[in-house]
Amino acid sequence: MSKKWWKEAVVYQIYWRSFFDSDGDGYGDLRGVIKKLDYIKNLGVDVIWLNPFYQSPDRDNGYDISDYYGIMEKAGDMAAFDELIHEIHQRGMKVIMDLVVNHTSDQHPWFVESRSSKNNPKRDWYIWKDPKDGREPNNWRSYFAPSCWEWDKASGQYYYHSFAVEQPDLNWENPELRQEIYKMMRFWLDKDIDGFRMDVINLLAKKEDLSEAENPYDISYLANNPGIHDYLQEMHREVLQHYDVMTVGEIPFVSPEEGLLYVDESRNELNTLFHFQVADEMPVWDMLRFKEIQTSWHEGLKKKGWNSQFLNNHDHTRQVTRYGNDRQYRIQSAKLLAAMIHTLPGTPYIYQGEEIGMTGVRFDSIEDYNDIAMKNKYHEEVSKGRDPQEVFESLLLLSRDNSRTPMQWNASSQAGFTAGEPWIKVNPNYKEINVESALNDTDSVYYFYQKLIELRKQNEVMVYGDYKDLLPDDEHLYVYTRSYNDVTWLIVLNHDDEQQRFTFNGFTNRKLILSNYRSEFEKNEEVLHPHEARIYKIN
Numbered sequence: 001m002s003k004k005w006w007k008e009a010v011v012y013q014i015y016w017r018s019f020f021d022s023d024g025d026g027y028g029d030l031r032g033v034i035k036k037l038d039y040i041k042n043l044g045v046d047v048i049w050l051n052p053f054y055q056s057p058d059r060d061n062g063y064d065i066s067d068y069y070g071i072m073e074k075a076g077d078m079a080a081f082d083e084l085i086h087e088i089h090q091r092g093m094k095v096i097m098d099l100v101v102n103h104t105s106d107q108h109p110w111f112v113e114s115r116s117s118k119n120n121p122k123r124d125w126y127i128w129k130d131p132k133d134g135r136e137p138n139n140w141r142s143y144f145a146p147s148c149w150e151w152d153k154a155s156g157q158y159y160y161h162s163f164a165v166e167q168p169d170l171n172w173e174n175p176e177l178r179q180e181i182y183k184m185m186r187f188w189l190d191k192d193i194d195g196f197r198m199d200v201i202n203l204l205a206k207k208e209d210l211s212e213a214e215n216p217y218d219i220s221y222l223a224n225n226p227g228i229h230d231y232l233q234e235m236h237r238e239v240l241q242h243y244d245v246m247t248v249g250e251i252p253f254v255s256p257e258e259g260l261l262y263v264d265e266s267r268n269e270l271n272t273l274f275h276f277q278v279a280d281e282m283p284v285w286d287m288l289r290f291k292e293i294q295t296s297w298h299e300g301l302k303k304k305g306w307n308s309q310f311l312n313n314h315d316h317t318r319q320v321t322r323y324g325n326d327r328q329y330r331i332q333s334a335k336l337l338a339a340m341i342h343t344l345p346g347t348p349y350i351y352q353g354e355e356i357g358m359t360g361v362r363f364d365s366i367e368d369y370n371d372i373a374m375k376n377k378y379h380e381e382v383s384k385g386r387d388p389q390e391v392f393e394s395l396l397l398l399s400r401d402n403s404r405t406p407m408q409w410n411a412s413s414q415a416g417f418t419a420g421e422p423w424i425k426v427n428p429n430y431k432e433i434n435v436e437s438a439l440n441d442t443d444s445v446y447y448f449y450q451k452l453i454e455l456r457k458q459n460e461v462m463v464y465g466d467y468k469d470l471l472p473d474d475e476h477l478y479v480y481t482r483s484y485n486d487v488t489w490l491i492v493l494n495h496d497d498e499q500q501r502f503t504f505n506g507f508t509n510r511k512l513i514l515s516n517y518r519s520e521f522e523k524n525e526e527v528l529h530p531h532e533a534r535i536y537k538i539n
């Protein structure tokens, strides 16, 4: 397989509004990111992914764009952006931006024009349909609303939205619209960014057949529709092939076979993808399913396309809370999950705060939450007559705000995130879990990440090595090898609250490279402590 910088990279995701506030308005901002670049560089990461900061009414935290060429006031201005790019490059890192082109805000001038009348030239830039029997064209749901159709009284038609009502979908069938998007992509690439994370990029093509869905709650009809690969190949031809950039597509609802169609190197579409099999199929940890998913993706993409590894992001509850043990074994399990993500095949992603083992939150009332997905779902269920407290409780574990609370920098007021009032409450555990204390403790989660990243830089086996699961049927232990040329590494993970035993049959000549328990095991190497992770080199 060809060697590429983005295969060897470790990516750090910055949800800027919760990262660092440089001007006291309660929102993190681009200048705040600049102030913390040395911290990120010190971790060893190569690439930064910035969530969207385009002009936006901010109904869905920047994923509802009203001007692709402007910067949201909360985030800063174009001068701050230019400075940020410069400072990132100065430090030898790269930066990718979020590209959100499945939909815009309903405040975008294109949509304002489009809805103004049926014969406006921009009408066809969005998706308009007549009512069917006096109501919505069909029973499809959207991600954030009970229907993907919204009635526009003035012009007498429905428009289509895969997400909130305030996020109308663009019509990619329109060639003029596509050219306009390509122009916008060139604008940012010419500002020297190093690529894009492409928001729900496999939703661009819509299903032509509007017949009723048997189960409207399975919204996979929104994705992977005919025409999508033509659009992505055109985008590659028109824009991407002219730059040395990295692209990672957010691609929900795909199997490895379908996923390969997006990232197969010979097809010239995208470099890598985020699939959501883990996030969607595992509300909590499921060892056997996780192993199946890893093996099937490794086999499915092998030698042809590249994967990504992540367990959380701004949409998904923090990994140590969701998939580890954030109580008794927070530090050990945060390290174990890190060891796993950095040794599995694919480019690893770190979501801000993960490197200090930040946890999910549990606020007292729905008023403390901001997430539009959670709030809309809450109101939908309560309006059906369900008990509000019960609905609230049911939405807590997966609320997107779990991972959106401010970055915990130190033990001072508001965790050192802002001098003002933060836009969302700080996690009350910030006095214990924060960057300052992590940096002062050589045994912290932070330094474990630093070591893993350094190892990945020095050892190609971690990047390009073949993957083999040695215990596919074990519910507690995850043991696998990575092999490249003559080098074999053995990774042994005890993802359990109890001790477990592992016999090193066939691995007599082994050398321990990294572990998350000090050398206690030397007394009896076959016994693994709760949430113990070890990486060995086999000779």
Ligand code: TEU
Binding pocket: 060, 063, 100, 143, 163, 199, 200, 250, 252, 276, 279, 280, 314, 315
């Ligand atoms: O998210 C799309 C989305 O809902 C997925 O992340 C979802 O978690 C996945 O499909 C698994 O089911 C993106 C952004 O990341 C999110 O913040 C936006 O709200 C959304 O698109 C709309 O732009």
